[in-house]
Amino acid sequence: MTADNEDVTRINFDADWKCYCQRNMNDEIMVTTAENTGTHHDWSLINLPHVVDTKNLCKWWYCKQFERTSVDKQLHLVFESNNHHNDSFDINTVIQLNNIEIFSGSLMSSMNPIELPSKLLHNENSLTICCFNSTLSLHVDLIQHNKFICAVGEVNVTTGQQKDNEVLDYTVGVDDTGGRLDLTFKSKKKYKVPMRPLPSTLECPRRDTPTDEDLLIPRLAIVILIVGTRGDVQPFIALGQALRAKGHRVRLATHETFRSFVRGNNLEFYPLGGDPVDLISFMVKNSGIIPSMDSIMAGDVSKKRRSLSEILASTWQACIANDDETNMPFTAEAIIANPPSFGHIHCAEKLQIPLHIMFTMPWTSTAAFPHPLSNIDNSTGSSKIINRYSYDVIDTLTWTGMRDIINNFRKKILGLSILNTSQAVYALDDERVPHTYCWSPSLVEKPNDWGEHIDVSGFFFLDLGTAYTNPPQDLLDFLHSDEQKPIYIGFGSIAGHDSRRILKVVVDALLQTGYRAVLSGLATEMDQLPPNIFKIGNVPHDWLFQHVSAVCHHGGAGTTAAGLRAGKPTIVVPFFGDQFFWGTVIAKSGAGPQPVPGKSITTEQLIQAFHFVHQSTTCVAAEHLRDAILKEDGCAAAVRAFHANLPLTRMHSDLEPTFSACYRSDKYHLQISRPVAQVLVSANVLQEDQLRPHATRKWHFKHDNHQHIIMHGFFEHSQKAISKMSINTA
Structure with missing residues (x-):
């Protein structure tokens, strides 16, 4: 077996064939004979190529039994000439897989590979080839595609003149090791004139963000909806505290496992559905978005669909339900x-209130870089065009997988109309929903084609190290036992990967290099670690990273931010999603090596990475990033961006502006807050039935006026996959 490239494995298929020469041309007799090769005495064992001098008219039958090694690999047969006898060939054949015909015709020297359809493959398979008046004097290889092609389609790109429009073909593939979707764009027509900018890419003037003192910001009841791991939740606890400091009431809605973490930091909590451990395990197993056939057959997808339904339903309750501990009302x-x-924009539409998206990775289309869940390395054409459309393709693919669940949520729970693909995919853009990206602009600048409603604030930091005043003595002894500081190695909340194999890679690399390390996770209590490795429990990163020489982790946004703020060179071992994006960004900054994918990491790769982060140039680059990050206040900038994008005219409450308007009195032409309404009703100035709800943000989902992203063959390997699929990007 050989690997021609990282996407294809070539398996020699010449050995262990059974052969039979049928001189009686009765097909019916031969079918019976071919199904009983194990008992029929006229079959002989041969290896290909099979070269026999024969002048008689006959059929030569060949049969091979083989096992399928993986259910989500695409398989093809390739026939090649036997160089010792002929350089070209033309053999008339019929090929059957498990007694089903898959090919009939001439095997030509220039022919394409013959697919073994996935729907016909079993764990044990029989391949039968019938050659007419000729032996099978060829080599046969089985081609195994590590990348699964799950969708193909095309994108129409508008240029300066209609006749010069360009069509981009694209292919969406998934492989076992990449952790991302491989998007391959190919241009059908080259540009004749400069491309006309799309509406979403027109450069908008930068907004001079007003300070809080310039705006009359009402006190708001804010719900923060976060799905993900601890690394996703922790930054928003810091943001919640910053919002509370401005007088807002803040409810952080996330998974039940983080209840004590949230309430312990003086924020209100409401439980969302879904288990972060299950979510991450699914993401690692399935390259972030697309479920493999293994997952479909194991029932993982059905579980994720149930989880997504639970998450959606709980986002609505998080917006309107009383506190589940104090019973305090909340709207x-x-x-x-x-x-x-996922439920955010739908809940906002139902309540007619503003929405602000905040995230740790890019989610807005840009020409500056591709979607972080995509790999476009094999694409050809304008990089700006390909980058931009990678977002559209990923969004369309995501919506395709969850369309029925979200529309069911809208219709049955929220009482809203269902959305078509165009409305759903472009809703955030069409409605100009403000976005704030919580990474450092010194690491990734805001792209020029993002409008003024999109901000890059800086990282959100929750300082836990100040409360960590009594670290274990054995940890302190290990940290200070040598002049060379140890390396931090840990992979956060990542689950579902081959932890035993990765632990061996880590231990071997440390033993061969002599570096010391503090190890978080991977090892169990039963593992005997060498003396240069110290296993730790829950230690705050902002404290620990001051005592290490470098950090090696999965590339989660939170851990990445903590390591860079500490000025530490960084090795990223990504498993899925934006982890590859952050690994690449760090490598470009010079503060670390190229990312080393966790599913394929080797001891040699990790050794090279260890040496790289101890180079002086790497350390200097990391220190430059630290100096820039320390000058930023991401939470403060995000609060300013949130305030600056509020529809303050509609939120302003007449008579008394402390709280946001939520009712309207047509009699007096007033929009008033809940406390003002309570006073007026108590004083009999207004009756309750004279008040109607006041929309502070009107939502108008546009009609289907976008060019469609054409998609074909989505999950063609399983007719039930679409109806069973769930998408998650936590």
């Missing part, structure tokens, strides 16, 4: 959310 007046919470 959201603004929503802040990360994209994987």
Whole structure:
């Protein structure tokens, strides 16, 4: 077996064939004979190529039994000439897979590979080839595609003149090791004139963000909807505290496992559905978005669909339900959310309140870089065009997988109309929903084609190290036992990967290099670690990273931010999603090596990475990033961006402006807050039936006026996959 490239494995298929020469041309007799090769005495064992001098008219039958090694690999047969006898060939054949015909015709020297259809493959398979009046004097290889092609389609790109429009073909593939979707764009027509900018890419003037003192910001009941791991939740606890400091009431809605973490930091909590451990395990197993056939057959996808339904239903309750501990009433007046919470825009439409998306990775189309869940390395054409359309393709693919679940949520729970693909995919853009990206602009600048409603604030930091005043003595002894500081190695909340194999790679690399390390996770209590490795429990990163020489982790946004703020060179071992994006960004900054994918990491790769982060140039680059990050206040900048994008005219409450308007009195032409309404009703100035709900943000989902992203063959390997699929990008 050989690997021609990282996407294809070539398996020699010449050995262990059984052969039979049928001189009686009765097909019916031969079918019976071919199904009983194990008992029929006229079959002989041969290896290909099979070269026999024969002048008699006959059929030569060949049969081979083989096992399928993986259910989500695409398989093809390739026939090649036997160089010792002929350089070209033309053999008339019929090929059957498990007694089903898959090919009939001439095997030509220039022919394409013959597909073994996935729907016909079993764990044990029989391949039968019938050659007419000729032996099978060829070599046969089985081609195994590590990348699964799950969708193909095309994108129409508008240029300066209609006749010069360009069509981009694209292919969406998934492989076992990449952790991302491989998007391959190929141009059908080259540009004749400069491309006319799309509406979403027109450069907008930068907004001079007003300070809080310039705006009359009402006190709001804000719900923050976060789906993800601890690394996703922790930054928003810091943001919640910053919003509370401005007088807002803040409810952080996330998974039940983080209840004590949220309430312990003086924020209100409401439980969302879904288990972060299950979510991450699914993401690692399935390259972030697309479920493999293994997952479909194991029932993972059905579980994820149930989880997504639970998450959606709980986002609505998080906006309107009483506190589940104090029973204090709550109705959201603004929503802040990360994209994987999914219910955000639908709940905002139902309540007619503003929405602000905040996230740790790019989710807005740009020409500056591709979607972080995509790999476009094999694409050809304008990089700006390909980058931009990678977002459209990923969004369309995501919507395709969850369309029925979200529309069911809209119709049955929220009482809203269902959305078509164009409305759903472009809703955030069409409605100009404000976005704030919580990474450092010194690491990734805001692209020029993002409008003024999109901000890059800086990282959100929750300082836990100040409360960590009594670290274990054995940890302190290890940290200070040598002049060379140890390396931090840990992979956060990542689950579902081959931890035993990765642990061996880590231990071997440390033993061969002599570096010391503090190890978080991977090892169990039963593992005997060498003396240069110290296993730790829950130690705050902002404290620990001051005592290490470098950090090696999965590339989660939170851990990445903590390591860079500490000025530490960084090795990223990504498993899925934006982890590859952050690994690449760090490598470009010079503060670390190229990312080393966790599913394929080797000892040699990790050794090279260890040496790289101890180079002086790498350390200097990391220190430059630290100096820039320390000058930023991401939470403060995000609060300013949130305030600056509020529809303050509609939120302003007449008579008394402390709280946001939520009712309207047509009699007096007033929009008033809940406390003002209570006073007026108590004083009999107004009756309750004279008040109607006041929309502070009107939502108008546009009609289907976008060019469609054409998609074909989505999950063609399983007719049931679409109806069973769930997408998650936490």
